[in-house]
Amino acid sequence: MTLLDLPTGSTATVAAVDDVHANDAIARRLRELGFVAGEPVRVVTRGPFGGDPLLVQIAGTRFALRRVEAARVRLAESRAAQP
Template sequence: MKSHHAHHAPASASSTTLDKLPVRTLATIQGIRPGAHDGGALRRRLMELGFVPGEKVQVLRRIFAGKGPLAVRVGTSTFAMRKLESSLIEVIPA
């Protein structure tokens, strides 16, 4: 009898999204998911800012006990990001 399990495993067992990455953990960007209803505009914008596959990224701190924006470093730049944006960035912790 065949199994009919749907496989929804991430590309790597250790991959997560930037919004779930522990503070100060260095990670490598694996990819960026397109936003829900923006035709890929947010994804393109993030890539223009340097959030590209293979780049190192780190959450520097969470503001308002994790309910506010994240302070994120990618390359030599630091950004404040909303959860919406950071949840689209797939990373692999180092």
């Protein structure tokens, strides 16, 4: 399951950020922003009709992510829960 698949309002735990290729700048930046294993993350809201962007909260900070970015964040499925 990825962050893109997480329902709005739900919380889960980050498992990893997937690199698409070597020296993946987007994956590296997501990790720098706090998307690291063990961190709880919540989807706050989504753009119109489920589109871009997704507003997510991690470590007390909210970020707007494009769907392609959210799809790189893998979640630990056993921790997904409604707030």
